[in-house]
Structure formats: structure tokens, C-alpha cells
Amino acid sequence: MTGLARVAGRGLVRTFGAGATAVHALAGVDIEGHASELTVVTGPSGSGKTTLLNLLGGLDRPTAGHVVLDDGRVLSELPEAEVLATRRARIGYVFQSFGLIPVLSAAENVEVPLRLALTDPRERDERVATMLERVGLARHARQRPYELSGGQQQRVGVARALVGRPDILIADEPTGQLDSDTAATIMDLIVHLTHELGIATIVSTHDPLLIERADRVLRLHDGVVDANGGGRTPTD
Numbered sequence: 001m002t003g004l005a006r007v008a009g010r011g012l013v014r015t016f017g018a019g020a021t022a023v024h025a026l027a028g029v030d031i032e033g034h035a036s037e038l039t040v041v042t043g044p045s046g047s048g049k050t051t052l053l054n055l056l057g058g059l060d061r062p063t064a065g066h067v068v069l070d071d072g073r074v075l076s077e078l079p080e081a082e083v084l085a086t087r088r089a090r091i092g093y094v095f096q097s098f099g100l101i102p103v104l105s106a107a108e109n110v111e112v113p114l115r116l117a118l119t120d121p122r123e124r125d126e127r128v129a130t131m132l133e134r135v136g137l138a139r140h141a142r143q144r145p146y147e148l149s150g151g152q153q154q155r156v157g158v159a160r161a162l163v164g165r166p167d168i169l170i171a172d173e174p175t176g177q178l179d180s181d182t183a184a185t186i187m188d189l190i191v192h193l194t195h196e197l198g199i200a201t202i203v204s205t206h207d208p209l210l211i212e213r214a215d216r217v218l219r220l221h222d223g224v225v226d227a228n229g230g231g232r233t234p235t236d
């Protein structure tokens with residue numbers, strides 16, 4: 001392990017419901033996300049990938065265990081307002097279904113996090129333009145999601161996730177709805193931006209090509225790390 005993890009899950013347990021019908025989505029998982037590294041969480045459907053990413057991204061809280069940030073704070077125990085402030089300042093999210101607002105243009109979708117953060121309008125415009133350029137969509141700024149291909153929509157999703165300059169990126173099956181060629185270009189983009197911007201990226205995926213490019217791979221099975229693949233780097 002190199003250096004302090006930017007975000008780490010320690011002994012994460014997440015149980016939904018109680019009693020006989022309780023679902024043990026995660027049953028004690030450790031994970032680390034490091035600067036400039038791609039951490040991939042993989043495993044069969046229902047193994048707990050989304051649940052784990054939601055905990056790391058501060059979208060849900062564990063039943064037991066902790067999510068710890070590199071500044072020493074325990075994200076999973078902060079008051080809700082502080083979790084929200086931390087999410088806005090430090091964490092970007094990419095979703096399988098893109099999650100774009102249909103009535104807004106590509107540029108307006110990318111601008112949403114900056115509006116929420118009350119960024120100065122002129123700076124907003126500059127940062128949106130720079131980010132659209134970075135994801136190769138400068139010429140599509142005014143188009144609405146329905147006028148864009150799936151791959152282009154996910155590029156907007158990536159731009160929106162990164163426009164606030166987060167240092168942690170959480171991407172839940174970001175290529176799950178894309179054909180394989182388009183998926184490859186989105187993967188390239190995510191891998192490239194992870195290294196270029198020094199982001200700690202944590203991605204869930206079934207895609208063997210993305211797993212191959214990971215710096216760390218965590219294989220989940222029924223809410224626990226698979227004994228044959230837990231926390232190792234692909235080169236171990």
C-alpha cells in the first residue's frame with residue numbers, strides 16, 4: 001500500500017431491514033481509494049457493489065464499520081449537513097443511467113454542481129467550457145440529452161461529476177448502458193482523467209476491459225470480499 005488512502009472503508013457492514021427478512025448486503029468489507037488510482041469493485045449482480053459505492057460516497061451510512069477520509073474525519077459519522085458539504089466539495093458521481101436533466105442542455109447539466117456550490121457565474125462559464133472541452137463535447141454544449149448519443153450523454157455525466165474539482169470520483173457501472181466500443185472510450189476518459197487530475201476513482205463494473213486497467217481490484221461475493229481476489233492489485 002502506498003501512502004494514506006484518500007477514502008477508506010473499514011469493516012463495512014450494511015444490513016437492510018431486520019429480523020427474518022434482513023438482507024445483509026455487505027458483511028464486513030475493507031476498501032481503499034488512493035490519489036491517481038483506479039479502484040475497481042466487481043462481482044455478480046446483488047453482491048453489494050452499489051451498496052459499497054453509496055457508503056464510500058456518503059450517500060448512505062453503514063450499519064457497522066467506518067468510512068474514513070484522508071483528513072481524519074469519519075464521513076459515515078458526520079452530521080448530515082457536513083456530509084452534504086463534503087460531497088459537494090470533494091466527491092463526484094457518475095451513474096449507469098447518466099442521470100442528466102432532460103430539459104437542460106449539456107452545458108447546463110454540467111453547470112448544476114457549480115450552481116449548488118454558489119460559484120461565481122463567470123467562473124462557472126469558464127469551468128463548464130473547459131470541462132466540456134476536456135471530455136470532447138465543446139461543439140455539443142447547447143444540445144439536450146435526447147440529441148446526444150449514449151456515449152456523449154455519459155461524457156456529459158463525467159464532465160458534471162468533475163466540474164467541481166472533486167478529488168474522489170464514484171462511478172457505479174458507468175459503461176453498463178453503452179455498447180462495447182463506446183464503453184471503451186468512456187473507460188479511456190475515466191482512466192485518463194483519474195491520472196491527469198490525481199483523482200481517487202472507485203468504479204463498479206462487470207467489464208473485463210476496465211478490470212484489466214485497474215490499479216486495485218476488489219471482488220465481492222454475497223457482501224464479502226472474495227478470498228481469491230480481495231484487495232489485490234492486478235499485478236500482485
Ligand SMILES: Nc1ncnc2c1ncn2[C@@H]1O[C@H](COP(=O)(O)OP(=O)(O)OP(=O)(O)O)[C@@H](O)[C@H]1O
Pocket residue numbers: 016017023024025043044045046047048049050051052
Ligand atoms: N434499499 C434496499 N433495501 C433492501 N435491500 C437492498 C437495498 N439496496 C440493496 N439491497 C439488496 O442488497 C444486495 C446488494 O445489492 P447491490 O445493489 O449493492 O448489488 P450490486 O452488486 O450493485 O448489484 P448489480 O450488479 O445488480 O447492480 C441485494 O440483495 C439487494 O437486493
